Amino acid sequence: MKKHLNVGIVGYKFMGRAHSNAWKKAPLFFDIPAIPVLKAACGRHQESLTEFAENWGWEETETDWRKLIARPDIDIIDIALPQDLHYDIAIAAARAGKHIFCEKPLSMNSRQAEEMLKVCEENKVTHYLNHNYRRTPAVAYAKKMIEAGKIGRIFHWRCAYQQDWIVDPSFPLTWQLKKETAQAGPQWDLNSHAVDLAHFLVGDMATVSCLTTNFIKERPLADEASVGNLSAQSSGTEMGEVTVEDAALMMVTFKNGAIGSFEATRFASGRKNRLSFEIYGSKGSLTFDLERMNELQYFSREDENGDQGFRTILATEAVHPYANHWWPAGHIIGYEHAFVHSVVDFVKAIEGNTSIKPDFSDGLKIIKVLEAGIQSSETKQQVSL
Numbered sequence: 001m002k003k004h005l006n007v008g009i010v011g012y013k014f015m016g017r018a019h020s021n022a023w024k025k026a027p028l029f030f031d032i033p034a035i036p037v038l039k040a041a042c043g044r045h046q047e048s049l050t051e052f053a054e055n056w057g058w059e060e061t062e063t064d065w066r067k068l069i070a071r072p073d074i075d076i077i078d079i080a081l082p083q084d085l086h087y088d089i090a091i092a093a094a095r096a097g098k099h100i101f102c103e104k105p106l107s108m109n110s111r112q113a114e115e116m117l118k119v120c121e122e123n124k125v126t127h128y129l130n131h132n133y134r135r136t137p138a139v140a141y142a143k144k145m146i147e148a149g150k151i152g153r154i155f156h157w158r159c160a161y162q163q164d165w166i167v168d169p170s171f172p173l174t175w176q177l178k179k180e181t182a183q184a185g186p187q188w189d190l191n192s193h194a195v196d197l198a199h200f201l202v203g204d205m206a207t208v209s210c211l212t213t214n215f216i217k218e219r220p221l222a223d224e225a226s227v228g229n230l231s232a233q234s235s236g237t238e239m240g241e242v243t244v245e246d247a248a249l250m251m252v253t254f255k256n257g258a259i260g261s262f263e264a265t266r267f268a269s270g271r272k273n274r275l276s277f278e279i280y281g282s283k284g285s286l287t288f289d290l291e292r293m294n295e296l297q298y299f300s301r302e303d304e305n306g307d308q309g310f311r312t313i314l315a316t317e318a319v320h321p322y323a324n325h326w327w328p329a330g331h332i333i334g335y336e337h338a339f340v341h342s343v344v345d346f347v348k349a350i351e352g353n354t355s356i357k358p359d360f361s362d363g364l365k366i367i368k369v370l371e372a373g374i375q376s377s378e379t380k381q382q383v384s385l
């Protein structure tokens with residue numbers, strides 16, 4: 001019989017659901033060296049926590065994360081909470097010898113990220129930062145194509161992460177819109193994913209210039225019902241100040257000579273979760289759009305003159321990473337699958353005593369870029385990394 005790894009999850013809304021699904025599905029579709037057990041779910045409100053636990057099959061509940069971490073039967077702590085809570089929980093979990101599966105962005109600042117990395121390394125626990133988009137078959141295949149030299153020398157990275165869930169001024173002042181819980185707006189939330197992809201596909205950055213703006217200064221206060229609800233509306237009249245930016249534009253130089261741009265916003269009406277990137281190189285180009293996540297657009301300068309043009313690669317064939325564990329070619333997969341792939345690789349890393357990327361060292365590198373962006377927007381100067 002395979003070994004079991006007991007998971008304790010903290011947080012049970014959007015990411016709590018996405019992670020629960022992944023822990024369950026991973027051993028059903030992939031042959032992994034240990035079986036994750038949904039052991040205990042943790043949250044502050046017993047009633048809704050119990051409902052969540054029963055729905056997803058978590059065996060037990062805890063209302064104090066310190067108690068969860070103190071339990072000797074827990075092997076993995078899954079942090080599915082806002083980023084202001086990642087630091088304390090990750091540090092305590094690492095000191096208790098638990099492996100950590102942590103949501104992005106890693107932390108509120110680079111000082112916290114450095115400490116989180118150090119404590120994980122000292123305690124030799126496996127640490128994973130959930131930039132799940134790396135693990136879509138199309139993006140993972142894009143990486144293979146770049147490594148195989150099909151794009152050649154990269155000149156341009158052009159990335160936009162666009163959403164529209166706060167265009168309505170009656171959308172309440174949730175934790176994502178307050179500096180004390182989120183640190184920043186799309187610069188932290190969305191550009192963390194985008195910067196991770198840029199590090200993964202293009203390389204490390206040298207300089208950052210950034211512009212941020214805020215379109216709506218005040219919003220109605222949020223109530224408990226709006227937690228985890230990205231289409232919440234508030235009928236309340238009491239207002240609070242929005243203390244993060246609403247949009248961020250970054251321009252960067254990469255150490256390898258490429259240049260790049262990042263646009264991150266929650267004000268792009270009609271764009272629901274559009275993470276798109278374009279890579280232009282000396283031999284060819286690649287483009288990706290998360291809203292069509294099974295596809296990759298590829299242009300090769302080596303195609304015959306006259307036949308050249310972007311072609312669509314449907315990344316569902318056995319040769320595409322992860323794809324052969326799901327359905328026959330052409331039978332597409334969705335948003336939740338990349339979380340399953342993350343769990344698969346995380347469990348393999350724990351059992352194989354290897355690291356998994358991205359980890360907290362990558363998270364630290366990302367936070368340094370995001371911080372440089374905020375610094376640049378405040379000083380109106382380019383910042384060197």
Ligand SMILES: NC(=O)c1ccc[n+]([C@@H]2O[C@H](COP(=O)([O-])OP(=O)(O)OC[C@H]3O[C@@H](n4cnc5c(N)ncnc54)[C@H](O)[C@@H]3O)[C@@H](O)[C@H]2O)c1
Pocket residue numbers: 011012013014015016043044080081082083085103104105130131132189227228229
């Ligand atoms: N990987 C991704 O693509 C992705 C997508 C969305 C969110 N995230 C990240 O996941 C994390 C959680 O985001 P979410 O969308 O699930 O948020 P959410 O608002 O849906 O859920 C947050 C959870 O944290 C709990 N919580 C809030 N404050 C708490 C406190 N003080 N003590 C205990 N519990 C508390 C809430 O009750 C809820 O269960 C964030 O860091 C976010 O950036 C990642």
